[in-house]
Amino acid sequence: MQVPFRDDKPTASPLTDRFGRQIRYVRLSVTDRCDLRCVYCMSERMTFLPRARVLTLEELALLGRTFVELGASKLRVTGGEPLVRRNILWLFQELGQLRERGLAELVLTTNGSQLERMAADLKAAGVARINISLDTLDPVRFRRMTRTGELDAVLRGIRAARAAGFERLKLNAVILKGRNHDEVVDLARFAIENGLDISYIEEMPLGVVADHDRAEVYYSSDAIRADLERIFTLTPTTESTGGPARYYRVPGTDSRIGFISPHSHNFCDTCNRVRVSAEGRLLLCLGQEHSVDLRHVLRAHPGDRERLKQAIVAAMTIKPHGHAFQPGGPVTILRAMNHTGG
Numbered sequence: 001m002q003v004p005f006r007d008d009k010p011t012a013s014p015l016t017d018r019f020g021r022q023i024r025y026v027r028l029s030v031t032d033r034c035d036l037r038c039v040y041c042m043s044e045r046m047t048f049l050p051r052a053r054v055l056t057l058e059e060l061a062l063l064g065r066t067f068v069e070l071g072a073s074k075l076r077v078t079g080g081e082p083l084v085r086r087n088i089l090w091l092f093q094e095l096g097q098l099r100e101r102g103l104a105e106l107v108l109t110t111n112g113s114q115l116e117r118m119a120a121d122l123k124a125a126g127v128a129r130i131n132i133s134l135d136t137l138d139p140v141r142f143r144r145m146t147r148t149g150e151l152d153a154v155l156r157g158i159r160a161a162r163a164a165g166f167e168r169l170k171l172n173a174v175i176l177k178g179r180n181h182d183e184v185v186d187l188a189r190f191a192i193e194n195g196l197d198i199s200y201i202e203e204m205p206l207g208v209v210a211d212h213d214r215a216e217v218y219y220s221s222d223a224i225r226a227d228l229e230r231i232f233t234l235t236p237t238t239e240s241t242g243g244p245a246r247y248y249r250v251p252g253t254d255s256r257i258g259f260i261s262p263h264s265h266n267f268c269d270t271c272n273r274v275r276v277s278a279e280g281r282l283l284l285c286l287g288q289e290h291s292v293d294l295r296h297v298l299r300a301h302p303g304d305r306e307r308l309k310q311a312i313v314a315a316m317t318i319k320p321h322g323h324a325f326q327p328g329g330p331v332t333i334l335r336a337m338n339h340t341g342g
């Protein structure tokens with residue numbers, strides 16, 4: 001009797017790169033526009049993309065669906081500021097339905113300024129988790145770092161998100177020497193008192209921003225951790241939210257404290273992600289220019305799902321091994337974070 005051949009090996013995802021890394025996480029930048037002008041992200045006078053060059057909401061929904069069909073299990077909506085895009089809830093509702101097709105997590109990164117009015121609808125659409133950027137708790141500094149923002153709007157947004165039932169809200173704080181590095185302890189305290197997680201981010205050299213010298217403001221994760229350890233006990237964990245942050249717990253609290261350290265702790269070996277820029281450029285690495293123009297594929301061959309899938313799968317072969325950021329080093333990537341989808 002012939003024994004039927006059985007292959008018990010798990011099927012490799014079509015989204016696997018040359019280094020064997022499986023891409024399960026896609027970050028979609030849904031706009032380059034924003035209601036803030038954070039000093040490390042944008043120039044004060046920004047020229048935004050002409051609307052025709054930005055993907056439509058329908059194109060974004062189709063991309064999300066295609067990535068999930070190819071094996072992506074986590075989608076993050078980011079920007080620019082996603083919540084300033086008109087009709088953005090429609091996109092969240094469309095992407096939320098992908099949970100029935102294999103999407104494990106739909107998540108959002110926002111500056112929080114519009115959350116007060118949108119948190120409940122985002123929850124209803126199926127958003128699982130929200131990261132909120134907050135670099136300072138001082139209203140005057142907040143205005144200085146964001147150039148246009150109002151701290152209280154973000155604090156109201158955080159409260160609204162909690163009231164809407166978002167449980168593990170996470171703060172993202174970019175720490176700059178001489179601007180807010182003396183607030184790392186206060187930010188951690190705020191997170192702990194409000195039952196939030198917090199990640200501290202080293203500034204990355206993306207885009208040239210006038211009046212902002214990145215070398216001058218570099219403040220390493222090790223320095224931040226040393227500041228925190230003067231006040232708190234930090235216990236290392238192996239926990240992960242699927243991203244590059246290394247997490248610590250503060251015993252006796254619910255909060256996790258994370259460090260995203262592109263300079264001091266390279267996280268490229270385990271990279272599981274790609275980004276789609278607001279213009280539909282599939283960016284294979286945050287710190288390199290390797291990319292594929294998916295907008296061209298979408299617009300030159302409307303409705304041709306197979307061609308779109310082939311373009312995405314083929315792009316995996318050009319995913320570079322890693323970035324080459326140097327602390328305070330030259331800016332080699334000219335696209336800004338709001339284009340890239342941070």
Ligand code: SAM
Binds near residue numbers: 034040041133202
């Ligand atoms: N507008 C939303 C926000 O601020 O959360 C989403 C887009 S923003 C580009 C995403 C994240 O990138 C924010 O946490 C922001 O602080 C961070 N970011 C922007 N420019 C950065 C830079 N040059 N280096 C490190 N992080 C940066």
Ligand code: SF4
Binds near residue numbers: 034037042079081
């Ligand atoms: Fe806007 Fe976010 Fe960039 Fe700040 S970091 S300017 S909030 S896109």
